[in-house]
Amino acid sequence: MTQDTAATLAALAAALPTGILSTGAAIGEAHWHDWSDQDPVPPLALVRPRSTAEVSAALVALGRLGLAVVPQGGLTGLAGGAHPSAGAVALSLERMNGIAAIDEIGLTMTVEAGTPLAAVQAAADAVGLQYPVDLGARGSCTIGGNLSTNAGGVRVIRYGMTRENVLGLEFVLADGTIVDALNTMIKNNAGYDLKQLLIGAEGTLGIITRAVLRLQPKPTTVATALCALPDFDAVTALLKQLRRSLGPALTVFEGMWPSFHDFMADNLALARKPFARQHGAYVLVEASGFGDASIQERLEIVLADLIESGILEDVVIAASERDARDLWTVRESVSEYGRVLGRILGYDLGVPIHAMGALVAALETEIPARFPDARTLCYGHVGDGNLHVVVNVPSAGLHQPHDEVDAIVFALTGRFGGTISAEHGIGTLKKPYLHLARSPEALDVMRRIKRALDPATILNPGKLLPDP
Amino acid sequence: MTQDTAATLAALAAALPTGILSTGAAIGEAHWHDWSDQDPVPPLALVRPRSTAEVSAALVALGRLGLAVVPQGGLTGLAGGAHPSAGAVALSLERMNGIAAIDEIGLTMTVEAGTPLAAVQAAADAVGLQYPVDLGARGSCTIGGNLSTNAGGVRVIRYGMTRENVLGLEFVLADGTIVDALNTMIKNNAGYDLKQLLIGAEGTLGIITRAVLRLQPKPTTVATALCALPDFDAVTALLKQLRRSLGPALTVFEGMWPSFHDFMADNLALARKPFARQHGAYVLVEASGFGDASIQERLEIVLADLIESGILEDVVIAASERDARDLWTVRESVSEYGRVLGRILGYDLGVPIHAMGALVAALETEIPARFPDARTLCYGHVGDGNLHVVVNVPSAGLHQPHDEVDAIVFALTGRFGGTISAEHGIGTLKKPYLHLARSPEALDVMRRIKRALDPATILNPGKLLPDP
Numbered sequence: 033m034t035q036d037t038a039a040t041l042a043a044l045a046a047a048l049p050t051g052i053l054s055t056g057a058a059i060g061e062a063h064w065h066d067w068s069d070q071d072p073v074p075p076l077a078l079v080r081p082r083s084t085a086e087v088s089a090a091l092v093a094l095g096r097l098g099l100a101v102v103p104q105g106g107l108t109g110l111a112g113g114a115h116p117s118a119g120a121v122a123l124s125l126e127r128m129n130g131i132a133a134i135d136e137i138g139l140t141m142t143v144e145a146g147t148p149l150a151a152v153q154a155a156a157d158a159v160g161l162q163y164p165v166d167l168g169a170r171g172s173c174t175i176g177g178n179l180s181t182n183a184g185g186v187r188v189i190r191y192g193m194t195r196e197n198v199l200g201l202e203f204v205l206a207d208g209t210i211v212d213a214l215n216t217m218i219k220n221n222a223g224y225d226l227k228q229l230l231i232g233a234e235g236t237l238g239i240i241t242r243a244v245l246r247l248q249p250k251p252t253t254v255a256t257a258l259c260a261l262p263d264f265d266a267v268t269a270l271l272k273q274l275r276r277s278l279g280p281a282l283t284v285f286e287g288m289w290p291s292f293h294d295f296m297a298d299n300l301a302l303a304r305k306p307f308a309r310q311h312g313a314y315v316l317v318e319a320s321g322f323g324d325a326s327i328q329e330r331l332e333i334v335l336a337d338l339i340e341s342g343i344l345e346d347v348v349i350a351a352s353e354r355d356a357r358d359l360w361t362v363r364e365s366v367s368e369y370g371r372v373l374g375r376i377l378g379y380d381l382g383v384p385i386h387a388m389g390a391l392v393a394a395l396e397t398e399i400p401a402r403f404p405d406a407r408t409l410c411y412g413h414v415g416d417g418n419l420h421v422v423v424n425v426p427s428a429g430l431h432q433p434h435d436e437v438d439a440i441v442f443a444l445t446g447r448f449g450g451t452i453s454a455e456h457g458i459g460t461l462k463k464p465y466l467h468l469a470r471s472p473e474a475l476d477v478m479r480r481i482k483r484a485l486d487p488a489t490i491l492n493p494g495k496l497l498p499d500p
Numbered sequence: 501m502t503q504d505t506a507a508t509l510a511a512l513a514a515a516l517p518t519g520i521l522s523t524g525a526a527i528g529e530a531h532w533h534d535w536s537d538q539d540p541v542p543p544l545a546l547v548r549p550r551s552t553a554e555v556s557a558a559l560v561a562l563g564r565l566g567l568a569v570v571p572q573g574g575l576t577g578l579a580g581g582a583h584p585s586a587g588a589v590a591l592s593l594e595r596m597n598g599i600a601a602i603d604e605i606g607l608t609m610t611v612e613a614g615t616p617l618a619a620v621q622a623a624a625d626a627v628g629l630q631y632p633v634d635l636g637a638r639g640s641c642t643i644g645g646n647l648s649t650n651a652g653g654v655r656v657i658r659y660g661m662t663r664e665n666v667l668g669l670e671f672v673l674a675d676g677t678i679v680d681a682l683n684t685m686i687k688n689n690a691g692y693d694l695k696q697l698l699i700g701a702e703g704t705l706g707i708i709t710r711a712v713l714r715l716q717p718k719p720t721t722v723a724t725a726l727c728a729l730p731d732f733d734a735v736t737a738l739l740k741q742l743r744r745s746l747g748p749a750l751t752v753f754e755g756m757w758p759s760f761h762d763f764m765a766d767n768l769a770l771a772r773k774p775f776a777r778q779h780g781a782y783v784l785v786e787a788s789g790f791g792d793a794s795i796q797e798r799l800e801i802v803l804a805d806l807i808e809s810g811i812l813e814d815v816v817i818a819a820s821e822r823d824a825r826d827l828w829t830v831r832e833s834v835s836e837y838g839r840v841l842g843r844i845l846g847y848d849l850g851v852p853i854h855a856m857g858a859l860v861a862a863l864e865t866e867i868p869a870r871f872p873d874a875r876t877l878c879y880g881h882v883g884d885g886n887l888h889v890v891v892n893v894p895s896a897g898l899h900q901p902h903d904e905v906d907a908i909v910f911a912l913t914g915r916f917g918g919t920i921s922a923e924h925g926i927g928t929l930k931k932p933y934l935h936l937a938r939s940p941e942a943l944d945v946m947r948r949i950k951r952a953l954d955p956a957t958i959l960n961p962g963k964l965l966p967d968p
Contacts, residue, residue, distance in 0.1 A: 228696030279790025280748035322747025484952035
């Protein structure tokens with residue numbers, strides 16, 4: 033530690049509320065990195081406020097000392113938004129964890145930002161409702177992080193992104209101003225919708241401290257099926273037919289290309305394979321019924337018709353909850369990628385649904401053309417136009433060629449009218465490519481807003497926004 | 501016309517693209533006012549661009565001359581957002597009317613801002629889809645106005661406000677910068693969601709020129725019922741039960757208090773009254789089925805159970821489309837208010853659902869306490885916590901006591917945790933009361949954003965944002 037650093041930390045300790053500052057070895061290594069697979073960076077200090085007032089006091093103190101702040105939630109982000117920057121102070125919301133109120137008739141839940149997603153889901157479930165945003169990291173990720181990245185997940189097709197499941201926010205600006213926008217009403221057209229600006233801003237405009245989430249009725253029956261199809265054209269035909277026949281009862285439509293499904297099915301220890309032979313495409317479908325036990329039967333009838341018409345080649349319909357969990361095994365095998373593939377490069381592309389098939393074909397041609405032993409696994413939330421791509425070049429071992437693969441993937445995505453991040457965000461990893469997804473004028477408006485709310489660039493500098 | 505004005509108009513004519521400027525008597529009186537019942541004001545000039553490039557050129561020219569701009573769509577706003585200000589130039593989007601593209605698999609429609617809502621609905625219907633935002637002014641209001649006010653309507657309970665039915669925007673800033681944010685994807689987490697800032701900003705941050713709207717599958721069956729209940733507690737019990745039993749099939753839940761329902765039913769020329777006697781509350785319910793003819797039967801079973809349990813006192817279920825239209829008659833009688841009531845004061849309050857009954861009771865007590873002959877009619881989108889209140893003081897004739905009634909209504913709304921505008925916006929009429937609905941810090945953030953995007957205050961000055 034330099035003398036300057038020691039003096040800064042001493043000044044910080046004097047200026048902060050007591051009991052919220054950690055320095056040196058007292059900063060747990062969990063705070064040195066998120067899930068973006070970048071080298072760990074110990075933050076200069078760790079601040080863990082216990083209240084919104086302490087967040088405000090901390091930002092005032094940090095601003096006076098000219099220190100940059102990296103807000104941290106559950107640290108499960110994949111783009112680097114919460115990854116420490118050298119010389120910056122990490123501000124973790126982990127102590128602001130709790131559910132303040134549930135309104136069962138208004139369908140709202142007011143929570144602190146550090147509350148884990150799984151705790152929110154459980155609290156809604158306990159009163160016979162649901163908070164429908166769901167993603168694999170549910171046990172670790174927090175509502176504040178979900179909001180800051182506008183998290184998506186598997187039920188966006190029906191319930192939308194996190195953005196669409198929030199009614200109000202409380203947040204703290206870089207200068208310590210606490211902004212109460214904790215609206216609890218579905219309709220409130222009284223001026224600019226400031227919460228929408230904070231959602232998805234990855235902590236660059238303010239620190240979210242509390243939120244009013246929107247709850248939903250909970251389905252009483254869920255029917256699940258895994259479909260096998262000849263090709264991606266059949267996948268879009270299936271999507272059209274299920275939307276028409278099921279409307280909002282269609283709650284999951286997850287596509288898997290053979291590159292992903294067959295490879296993972298071969299490499300996971302499945303009790304039995306879902307299908308006797310390989311197919312050109314796979315779709316996991318879920319339909320939700322409300323006081324309507326017939327949803328299983330309705331799904332069966334629709335899928336039988338689709339077999340008849342040749343859109344489906346085969347289908348497995350879950351007869352029990354256990355069956356349903358089995359059908360999710362391949363789709364939810366993300367935690368096995370490391371074991372099966374080694375080090376990977378992961379992508380989260382948005383692309384118009386009609387172009388998804390062509391984009392996958394191009395990716396599966398051009399990546400191996402450059403790296404002959406590359407494995408390119410494609411799957412995603414097809415109903416939302418969200419494609420996940422996992423690339424591994426076995427010969428590259430621990431040093432996967434991310435710059436070169438990034439360049440191929442993002443160039444193709446742009447060619448098919450897509451975006452570089454559908455749900456993971458920009459953070460540091462995708463910042464160099466943001467210009468591919470946003471116009472220069474849009475980037476300029478973003479910078480104007482950043483300057484208006486954080487003129488000294490205290491909040492998460494170097495994240496999301498490219499330099500002009 | 502003063503010499504100064506003549507010189508300004510001459511300079512404007514020279515600076516604008518040819519064929520888009522109207523002055524003096526050539527400005528149709530339709531552009532002198534919106535539906536906010538304020539005195540008509542002839543704008544200094546009317547500009548009607550034919551393209552986004554012409555909107556940009558017009559804003560540059562107007563900015564150089566230091567002229568304020570009032571953007572105008574279908575002029576059906578009720579809060580005064582598009583009402584001309586003295587000395588300002590009206591900029592109408594009426595010539596930018598057309599549907600550019602429909603993506604039937606991605607469920608998007610790209611339209612120009614001046615396209616009427618009804619044209620958008622019809623174009624979606626023609627391809628077997630729906631654009632679910634719907635409101636009484638559908639034939640006159642335009643998408644640009646719907647976006648600028650974040651219009652609501654009767655199906656918000658299922659499909660959300662306009663904000664939730666838009667994927668991308670193109671807009672022009674005060675300085676003429678054209679911002680292309682015409683995203684067509686459901687998921688696109690690549691930086692700040694700028695469109696959300698423009699939506700509901702009532703033309704104070706930029707002029708929306710094009711939009712990508714989100715379409716939805718179209719229901720194949722719709723069941724409609726009018727329910728009679730003892731009181732508002734029964735209304736919330738009905739809402740809870742229908743949500744549980746119908747989930748997203750519940751697409752309308754419109755409440756009417758006796759003050760509204762019985763008064764209008766008595767004063768409209770109804771072929772037959774829906775119920776033999778008066779009740780404490782009424783709810784119009786609609787359930788939508790997708791490939792599921794049983795929705796009518798399901799609704800009937802649920803409502804029969806609710807009669808059994810005493811939550812409902814009576815119910816009429818539509819047996820035909822014509823029956824359904826009849827059941828809507830009282831709820832949709834807005835065009836008759838003038839004939840039945842004379843001059844009215846109208847309110848559009850948002851309030852937590854659990855407090856709606858108490859707020860109505862207080863309004864129906866306190867307004868007549870001040871104006872003994874006052875009629876206070878209450879109804880609204882109960883499923884969204886949106887209460888419409890219509891007040892008429894017969895003895896006041898053409899000079900309704902708006903300041904005094906405003907004060908009573910907004911004070912009570914604040915006492916019950918509500919907001920002064922659920923769906924109509926702020927405009928000029930509610931600007932003096934915005935401080936009741938937004939915190940000083942939130943208003944300050946709004947002003948910072950306004951300064952960042954429109955530093956010379958060219959766009960719709962005097963609307964929405966109160967002076968500091």
